[in-house]
Amino acid sequence: MSLMVSAFSRFICLTILLASAGCTSLPWQENERTSIITPAMRIAAIREGAARARDADSTEQQRSVDEMVAQIRTERDPLVRRAIQESIAEYQVPLARDVLIAGLKDDNPEVQMTCCRKLGERAEPESIAALREVLQASDNLDLRLAATDALGQINTPEAIDALSVAVKDRDPALQYAGVEALKSLSGQDLGNDVKAWQQFTEQGDAVIQPKASLADKVRQYSPF
Secondary structure, eight states, X not given: OHHHHHHXXXXXXXHHHHHHXXXXXXXXXXXXXXXXXXXXXXXXXXXXXXXXXXXXXXXHHHHHHHHHHHHHHHOOOHHHHHHHHHHHTTOOSHHHHHHHHHXXXXXXXXXXXXXXXXXXXXXXXXXXXXXXXXXXXXXXHHHHHHHHHHHTXXXXXXXXXXXXXXXTSSOHHHHHHHHHHHHHHBSOOOXXXXXXXXXXXXXXXXXXXXXXXXXXXXXXXXXX
């Protein structure tokens, strides 16, 4: 009997010690489930929702973009903001472009560069002014290079004019990026002569190279 009392006393003491130490569960109790929503979970939800709504009609797309706009305004994690911008870029409603343009002023360079890349992929003339502002005003070379690449995908004379900022810059990397972008847009073959490209952008009558259709590309390589 004394042995049983002694064992029971040790059990009571152990329970009191665990409680006083802040333990909320004993070894044999089921672990408490957490309800914390991690950034990775939020990113997965954003991408899943975007995948479902991407092929929806314009009304549904607008509603989905509105929801992401409300989320990005209060989102503190740059990884989540970048995921939101990547998802928004897939929508064809005008608000999607406006959100990407606003993202050029995000305080995280990775988010800004994502917005540059996505605006380039959309290739909308309405983005040129904002991309040119980044090219002119930013002190981040990587961001300026991203804006240059984006402008090189927008097939308009206004984009060529904006690229004059790049080829006239003193940084060789930016000059090179500007030349490559101009090569992809223009109908000119000026090689890598930066001064020649600078003069080209000053002419005021710069021409752009029409984008070849798939049929044109097939004919180009066809032996018949």
